[in-house]
Amino acid sequence: MNVSLILIILFVGALVTFLSGDKLASKVALFFGLAAAGCSIVLLNHFNLGENISFISQWITKPNVSFALKADGLSLAMVLLTTILTAIITFSSFGNVYKNAKSFYALILFMSFAMVGTFLASDGLLYYIFWELSLIPIYFITLVWGNGDVEERRKAVVKFFIYTLAGSLFMLVAFVYLYQKAGSFLIEDLYKINLSATEQLWIFLAFFLAYAIKIPLIPFHTWQANVYQKAPTVGTMLLSGIMLKMGLYSIIRWQLPLAPAAAHEYKYIFIAIGLAGVIYGSIVALRQRDLKKLLAYSSLAHVGLIAAGTYTLTLDGLRGAVLQMIAHGFVVVGLFYVAEIIFRRYETRVIAEMGGIRTQTPRFTSMFLILVMASISLPATFNFVGEFTVLYSLSQINIWFAVLGGTTIILGAYYMLRMFQHAMLGETNSKVFADVTINEGITLVVIIAVLLFFGMFPKPILDLITPSLEEILNQINRIN
Amino acid sequence: MNTNLALLLLLAPFLGFLINVFFGKSLGKTVSGIIGTLAVSVSFAVTLYFFSQISASKQAIQIQLFDWIQISNFKVDFGFLLDQLSVLWLLFVTGIGSLIHLYSIRYMHDDEKVHSFFAYLNLFVFFMITLVIGSNLLVMFIGWEGVGLCSYLLIGFWYKNQDFNDAAKKAFIMNRIGDLGLLVGIFIVGMLFNTLDFTALKTIFLTGGIEDKVTMISVAAFALFIGACGKSAQIPLYTWLPDAMAGPTPVSALIHAATMVTAGIFMITRMNFLFDITPDVQAIIAVVGAVTALFAATIGLVQNDIKKVLAYSTVSQLGLMFLALGLGAYEVAVFHVITHAFFKACLFLGSGSVIHALGGEQDMRNMGGLKKAMPITFVTMLIASLAISGVPLFSGFFSKDEILLVAFHHNIPLWVIGSVASIMTAFYMFRLMFLTFFKEFRGTVEQKHHLHESPSLITIPLIVLAIFATVGGLISLPGNSWLNEYLTPILPKLANAEHHLGNTEYMLMAIAVIGGIVGIGLAYAKYIKQNSVPSTDAAITGFSKVLYNKYYIDEIYDAIIVKPINVLSVFFRDKVETSLSALVFGFGKVTNEISYQGKKLQTGSIGLYLFAFVIGLCAIVSYLFLAQ
Amino acid sequence: MNNILNQIGIENYIFLSVILFSIGVFGVLYRRNAIIVFMSIEIMLNAVNLLFVAFSTYHQDAEGQVFVFFSMAVAAAEVAVGLAILVSIFRNLGSITIDNLKNLKG
């Protein structure tokens, strides 16, 4: 089973979607999205059969770059997340009509292509290329199909693009530097080299800059809220559901193993940054007027916790982080979709202009509530499993870290319930709120089902990711 | 067999929940009510089976279902532990639960969302059962938070009123504060002992060899206690409970009197082995409990909302239970939990029946003289009041008396506080009774017209509960206590605890009884003899104003916690965020400005260009020669 | 021939042509009349040519002098083009002061 097949599917899918014309585009895109998801499940199956799923061939001789893809448990988990979410997101957009739909859906597929590549690449440069490629589609999606005043959007998007690019270019320099030492971009060769403490620190910081901007961690998050708000909901879903996971994944896959000494040396600082993000994000989210902005800040808080988990450099931390990444991916997509559903009916994202919806659609309300509860990680939802593990790992480092990180369950409840109360409850709204359509229903139900199922039975995912995480952990703890 | 039964026990309410959620509306109000009631009564039946089995075999039943969460140094599996404690709890959870469901069928009949009411109620029972029978701390935590969710849903059941929603939100968040404590406790326990399983932990503690960890253990104990505070409404986390009265009365009866609020006591009793070796934490628990008991009682003295009075009395009773826990007398606490469950549920349902009769009126100043109109309600509530006031031979007497007894043996001041609290209890309970049922009606005319005894569906549960409130005390008579020996497997040290009734005991009982009588007497003097009616809110002055406003605790919390956070949030949103992004934009702006200035260099004059050329040339050449 | 060089010394030739070259440069820098600027450039080129000749004698090697022819030819071609441009400018602008050529800037 060739791992690059999934990439081919997505890329061809993008082309075909572009050629298929505006009428068919969405259907075709969905088809290819599903195909990719299916393909990744097949991959998973092969992986569980113990096959070594990797593909490598020399690409550039000078500098020595190879087209190397390798799927271990971690990558597979992320690939599954990406492909499945892509399908869901594509499907979720069926309610809307986009001008020039063919390019729109083609871009979605292309983006997912780039992201899958990022998760699979095991060659530094290839990884970097996919990483950058994923930036372009979202740039255009936000720019062309975004909402709000054009000038505002332009500012937000350009800021986002330049900011993220700036970060990743330093990562590129770091890679080139490592290449000079290793003579190859292959991750295993990069693992081999021994760097002095100072070198490691600089490498570590260069990577951190790239990831901190992408994820984003405070204080590098200023692009986030605006872009999330301006982007079309599909774009927001892609950004928050998958793209920010790229950063977190990269921390685990690249940053920590490539500069282990630095990681061990300075982990407390970075844990602190993550936790600061948790508290700051939660507090800012509290008084947001715009629903999407509120969700943006909430995810700022969540990813802060995840990042803190990764920097604990413990198995629990990494494992919890990955679980939480997947869980957060689903829940945040669900929540943004809820925002979209409300927008379709009320043409607003301002919470104050909503309210009194519950009487009109109890069904929608309860689905919304379940998502809210998941996002504040009520036990028996997937998020709880992740958050518990992360917090536990933090408590192993220092119990106060766990307490600080734990504030998210209080503040999270505060801002989410506040939002829910003002958005849904209260006197019946004068404006009619049509009940959810079949498509919307299906989308939400699927997401909720995933969240609840893995909330009770996270074992399959755990078994999938644990071995590869242990491998990485060995890299991180190697003596040099 | 056991597994399936346990699953049935657990899933019956869940099934009821699903049915009510999906088909409730189409089934119609009564049917959905019946389904809800049946679901719970099924669990009750199963519980009875387990009860018989366990009291026969004295063997705890362990059930492992599947692996749940994987932690590096231990794994948490999803399983049940049915032992004496959990089954005992199940008995009154499901028992009272079914009664209250029955009650609600009629009580909620006029509401248009009956089916969702029963759905939530069933869901609550489901989570409560999970909480009780969970075989380890984390499964218990599922129930723990689940009941929080249901209480959120039920308090905010009439969600059109944003005040109710606020109350619901408050309840949930305050619980969450506790839950964080609980989580931290769980973390430490897991870190210390590499397991969260109750039985495993118990064996570890019994085998000993943990002396070196005592400090961390006490931290854990304290954290767990914070969790209990949140759930069981102890100082400082109690303020949500009175507000929780926004919910329908059956909810107050079931969740905020009988079952959920006792979860804290349950948890501490579960972990008794852990608390036993941390005396300082126990001391804290005892003090907090005593103080809460007194504090809440004082507030209860002057409340005029019939449900608020009951709410504060609940808080104060819970305080007494914590007092007992703090003194290591878990069985006493459990005993009081049970009796309290009976009479407090009865009282709430009774008040509900009153409110129902008066068409939603809750202010006692507009009641009175209902004795004739609704005799059954009156009698049952009277019994319950006598019970809670600790009048001899009623259940409350025995349990409360035991608590005071224990307190006396350990620490006189605590005993004093407890006694004072119980005197106050007697006072405000009878104040309630007198204001509600005696003298003549003070309400409006058409209310007077509609006055009627509630239908049988409402009165039957009242009667049943009243009976239990009367005879409930029998399960643990001083001297030979069935409860104590039943609980021995859970609380080993009961085995060698001697139960002799000396003079001191009788003396204390006497004091307690007299105290109760005094309290009732005072109430009688004030509200029957002087026939005084609490003055309107405006007229309340002096200390009683402070009491009436609950010591302004809500306002204080609002001022020192909620407001600051919101202010901070606004500050972050408007100042920090903007300045941060301005900083980022700043780079762009600066470079743009430089570029703008730079354009001036490009004057277009060939002379200048050539000049620059030559300058550059000279510079380079001269540099090269200076360098060599 | 040789002895002259020996008497005078090659460096003096270099100085001379450097001075000439600098004169040319200054001319280019300070004069604003296009024609005169051209002439200054010519001075620069010819200074170099002089030096070429000097060097070729110094090295006893004809290549230098050959090169001078190259450079002269090139210079001629250059000036031809330059004058052509100048003419068209004069047609459009009516003046040949290079300071008037400031429309392209910023």
Place this chain on the structure above:
Amino acid sequence: MNTLIAIIGLGVLCLLFEIFNFTKAIVPITIVGLLAVLGLTISEYNSTESYYNNMIVVSKFSTTFSSLFIVLTIFLVGLSHNFYEKHQSKISDYIAIKIFLLAGSVAMVSFGNLAMFFLGIEVLSIALYVLAASDRLNLKSNEAGMKYFLMGSFASGIILFGICMIYGAMGSFDVSDISAMSQSAELPIWFPIGIVLVTIGMLFKIAAVPFHFWAPDVYEGSPTMTTALMSTLAKVVAMATLYKLLSVMNADISESFKIVVVVISMASMTIGNIMALRQNNVKRMLAFSGISHAGFMLMTLLSLSTSAGSLLYYASAYALAGIAAFSVIIYVCKNRDNEDIVNFHGLGKNNPLLAAVLTASLLSMAGIPIFAGFFAKLVLFSQTIESGYLVLVIVAVVNSIISVGYYFKLILAMYTKEPNEEKKATPFVIYAVAVVAIVLNIALGLFPSLVLDLLP
């Protein structure tokens, strides 16, 4: 050698065509001819020879670069067909001049003797002067021509002086002799002076700071066709020549000289990019971006022995992107009096294909992956870090971030603004050139080894 002859022959042929006024056929025939020459050149790839006692030395370096130049010229000639519709009569002159210019550039990369080098550079420059001023009646064009001419001839004066100094030091114009002698122990002081002067002259040609002032003005003033030529062909040629000069004469570059190169390259990048930010005229903007790219290419001088391949790659990536961009500009700014960004508004709606091409070329210049520009920068960085100039690389990175700023200004204009005029017909040629150029660029991006491995 044969390349050179063939090209000149082709040029003469063009002039003859006018006599028999085949002006219609001239462009196609020239292109065919150039293709033939290209084949010829490639065939010489492996044969290292020298002709006319080292006047011309054909090496891998010269052949590869000559082929690049020829390819570029083909594109430019293709564009001219449409560009000079107005004055069909003179088209043969324009074409012929371009061809001769090509001849000059080929001479510049394959010289074996400083005389040849000097002739080459003069042929190139004079041709450029003419082309710059070729729009006779347009004052802007005149001014551009004049400025370029004055400064250019000044620069050639400097170069000549430098050559003279080298000759004085070595007593020979033959680069092989010179490099042989430059090994010897003590060199007369004139030799380094000469090298420096020649270098400075070339720095002027590639428009490196502080010798860059002419570039924006001349680019803006000259006819777009010429600008395209200058910013792609001329710049690349000059850069290649400078590289060859320094490497072939193996004037072992002293540390202090390297410092100078580093400083100049930093200055060029930074000033070029920053100045470009606030430009409204696209040609002017690309002029400044060209300056910054010159700064990037100067990095190759820091590792002379190894970086020929990367220079070739960077040159081709940059030039191809430039061709694509300029073909779009020519289309957009046809019969407009200026090239302001305003003209590009709504191109994304009017002409998605060309908008996409322009976007792609700009992304390539900005160094976004999968476009050749990315790998060009990558190999450059890699080599520069290898030779130990990490700081320079950091500056370069910061600069590529800045550059994104103005490249995206144009992209945004195309996609977010409303079109201010109705769609106009696009001649096939422009489509062809634009698409082919960008496709080549992307192909280079996908398979960098194709070019990177051509040269050591």
